[in-house]
Amino acid sequence: MKLVLDRVSKQYKNLIAVDRVSADLEKGVYGLLGANGAGKTTLMRMICGILKPTGGMITFDGIDVGEEAYRAILGYLPQDFGYYPEFSAKDFLLYLAALKGITKAQAKRKAEELLELVSLQDVGHKKVKTFSGGMKQRLGIAQALLNAPKLLILDEPTAGLDPKERVRFRELIENLGKESIVILSTHIVSDIEHIADEVLMMKAGQLIYHGKWDGMKGDLEEFYLKQFEETS
Amino acid sequence: MKIFMTLYHFELKKIMQRKLVWVALLICIACIVVAKAGNLSGDYYVDGKVVDTHYHMFQVDSAYSRALSGRVIGQELLEEMTTAYGKIPAETERYTETEEYQQYARPYSEIFQLVWRWTQSNPFYDGWQADEQGLYDARKEWQEETWTKLFLSDAEKEFWQEKEAQIDKPFTYFYHEGYTVILKDFETVSILMLLFTAVCLSGVFPEEHVRRTDQMILSSAKGKYVVYWAKLSAGISVSFICAAVMGIVAITVALVIYGSDGFRTAVQMYLNLATYSYPLSIGRACIIAYGIFLLTAVLSSVLVMAASELLRSSIATLALFTGVIIAGQMISIPNQYRCVAQIWQSLPMSFLSCRGMFSQRLVVAGGYCFTVWQVVPILYVLCGVVAAVGGLRIYRRYQVSGR
Numbered sequence: 001m002k003l004v005l006d007r008v009s010k011q012y013k014n015l016i017a018v019d020r021v022s023a024d025l026e027k028g029v030y031g032l033l034g035a036n037g038a039g040k041t042t043l044m045r046m047i048c049g050i051l052k053p054t055g056g057m058i059t060f061d062g063i064d065v066g067e068e069a070y071r072a073i074l075g076y077l078p079q080d081f082g083y084y085p086e087f088s089a090k091d092f093l094l095y096l097a098a099l100k101g102i103t104k105a106q107a108k109r110k111a112e113e114l115l116e117l118v119s120l121q122d123v124g125h126k127k128v129k130t131f132s133g134g135m136k137q138r139l140g141i142a143q144a145l146l147n148a149p150k151l152l153i154l155d156e157p158t159a160g161l162d163p164k165e166r167v168r169f170r171e172l173i174e175n176l177g178k179e180s181i182v183i184l185s186t187h188i189v190s191d192i193e194h195i196a197d198e199v200l201m202m203k204a205g206q207l208i209y210h211g212k213w214d215g216m217k218g219d220l221e222e223f224y225l226k227q228f229e230e231t232s
Numbered sequence: 233m234k235i236f237m238t239l240y241h242f243e244l245k246k247i248m249q250r251k252l253v254w255v256a257l258l259i260c261i262a263c264i265v266v267a268k269a270g271n272l273s274g275d276y277y278v279d280g281k282v283v284d285t286h287y288h289m290f291q292v293d294s295a296y297s298r299a300l301s302g303r304v305i306g307q308e309l310l311e312e313m314t315t316a317y318g319k320i321p322a323e324t325e326r327y328t329e330t331e332e333y334q335q336y337a338r339p340y341s342e343i344f345q346l347v348w349r350w351t352q353s354n355p356f357y358d359g360w361q362a363d364e365q366g367l368y369d370a371r372k373e374w375q376e377e378t379w380t381k382l383f384l385s386d387a388e389k390e391f392w393q394e395k396e397a398q399i400d401k402p403f404t405y406f407y408h409e410g411y412t413v414i415l416k417d418f419e420t421v422s423i424l425m426l427l428f429t430a431v432c433l434s435g436v437f438p439e440e441h442v443r444r445t446d447q448m449i450l451s452s453a454k455g456k457y458v459v460y461w462a463k464l465s466a467g468i469s470v471s472f473i474c475a476a477v478m479g480i481v482a483i484t485v486a487l488v489i490y491g492s493d494g495f496r497t498a499v500q501m502y503l504n505l506a507t508y509s510y511p512l513s514i515g516r517a518c519i520i521a522y523g524i525f526l527l528t529a530v531l532s533s534v535l536v537m538a539a540s541e542l543l544r545s546s547i548a549t550l551a552l553f554t555g556v557i558i559a560g561q562m563i564s565i566p567n568q569y570r571c572v573a574q575i576w577q578s579l580p581m582s583f584l585s586c587r588g589m590f591s592q593r594l595v596v597a598g599g600y601c602f603t604v605w606q607v608v609p610i611l612y613v614l615c616g617v618v619a620a621v622g623g624l625r626i627y628r629r630y631q632v633s634g635r
Contacts, residue, residue, distance in 0.1 A: 012633075042633070045447075045632055045633070048447075048451040049450070049451055050446075050447055050450045050451050050631070050632040051631050051632055051633055052631060068453050068454075068456070068457075071451060071452060071453045071455065071456075072453040074451060074452075076447070076448065076451040078444070078447040078448065080444055081444055081445065081447060081448060082440075082442075082443030082444035082445040083443070083445065084246060084443075084445065086246075086249040087245075087246075091242070091245075094238075094242075095239075095242040096448060096452065098235055098238040098239045098242065098454070099239065099448070099449060099452035099453070099454050099455050099459060100452045100453050100454070101235055101452075101453040101454050103234060103235070104234065104238055107238075143448065147453075
């Protein structure tokens with residue numbers, strides 16, 4: 001299981017949003033850090049195949065990002081995602097499951113499992129428009145896990161979650177990282193500190209650090225700031 | 233296929249859960265019913281005084297027309313008609329208000345209207361004498377004038393002459409008001425259908441971008457191909473079903489109120505198609521019209537959805553299609569620009585009318601002549617396929633950025 005980013009770039013006219021990012025990622029949790037505008041979301045979108053790189057290649061076990069087989073192993077939680085106000089939570093998951101190519105019978109079973117996992121089993125029949133921000137975020141996490149993804153991209157997944165939910169979520173991600181590649185982007189450094197096996201740091205579209213984080217290096221936030229100082 | 237059907241079901245649900253669709257459909261149905269039944273409401277005034285109700289007048293006239301059903305429009309009937317109208321004092325200013333008109337002439341008013349239309353002058357004031365041959369010659373003369381005005385080629389004239397020869401003459405009159413009303417109001421129903429499609433389907437694709445659900449859709453396995461066809465199919469289904477409902481309401485209301493008799497009446501008895509030479513019954517003309525109406529509902533839905541994905545805005549798409557529909561009503565290309573005029577008249581907003589669908593301009597291909605109602609539906613299918621494939625290319629190229 002290997003995700004290869006080979007000199008991935010994205011340029012908009014005069015702006016280089018992502019500049020020749022290369023990395024080989026294997027099973028585990030990867031924390032993606034960077035200030036606003038560093039290119040994190042652009043990179044994640046390119047990994048998800050919803051934004052075409054202007055340069056470089058992205059492959060998963062040799063499968064190109066543009067192929068359906070690539071998207072079939074992908075789970076994605078966007079930073080700011082929408083929902084269908086008139087759909088119930090269960091319908092929302094069943095719809096997304098169909099989009100992921102999961103048959104109806106499997107989808108029903110999986111939707112129930114995931115609703116329980118994100119503690120929404122009692123409100124599965126309720127319309128999403130009645131949900132709080134945190135509930136919507138949990139539903140978003142559930143949809144990303146529908147197809148048991150080998151590659152899971154989470155953009156600000158803990159936004160809107162209360163402390164208790166955040167702890168549960170960290171445990172979930174840690175477990176998922178044993179079987180798949182999880183790339184997690186967040187502003188909350190402590191989330192990454194607790195669960196990331198490796199850290200990726202971005203600044204001005206470039207990958208300025210890629211390395212293991214074992215907790216022996218001290219405080220990640222300090223390390224993060226130090227890296228920024230060194231490269232500025 | 234199972235995945236496609238599941239996605240289709242959800243896409244259909246998304247469209248049908250929008251209140252806009254139901255409100256628009258109810259408004260369209262109300263407009264159709266009012267347009268059909270409204271003519272019969274209210275009173276008939278002469279010099280500010282109520283003389284009769286429209287409904288009673290309709291009852292009387294339809295009873296007289298039904299009494300003429302099955303009669304050949306020949307010398308005998310024409311003589312009866314001229315004799316009856318001859319009883320009205322000649323110097324009368326408004327002959328319809330005379331006692332003689334009500335008693336003798338009114339039962340023949342349908343035939344009188346036909347003679348008036350064919351000869352293009354009022355038989356009462358012109359002192360027209362019953363002359364079967366003269367009447368049919370007048371229609372032929374009018375027909376040839378129309379062909380000249382339309383700049384028809386010799387091949388087209390020959391085609392129409394052949395078709396004209398296949399029509400049984402003299403014509404037999406049958407009461408056919410229900411079908412006349414269907415054809416008369418067809419254009420109104422069609423405009424409502426086109427507007428309905430633009431209003432209800434212009435948001436199918438852009439709303440995913442506005443709601444930001446596009447990120448999850450496009451990153452999923454079936455999100456770049458299968459879901460596009462599921463969305464398109466759902467939109468087509470909604471447009472087709474709602475158009476069918478509008479059509480059924482329009483036809484049912486017309487036939488219930490005005491009567492369903494006269495299906496086999498020659499289409500030439502409908503005064504707006506009096507010079508049309510194709511051997512066709514008025515009932516078949518209605519079936520052709522509504523068949524093309526349903527096909528156009530499918531085409532317009534594909535065009536609206538493909539355009540909305542191109543423009544990425546439901547408002548811009550709605551504005552574009554509303555503008556095009558209005559332009560179709562306002563702009564008429566002069567007949568001398570034959571090719572442009574024919575293309576313009578083949579566009580849905582102009583074609584969905586008796587004038588457009590039963591135009592005497594033909595399509596000549598490979599030495600054969602075809603009527604527009606035979607060719608344009610095929611072109612609509614081709615256009616629909618091209619628009620659908622073009623829409624897919626635009627959809628697949630979409631890049632989520634800038635949020």
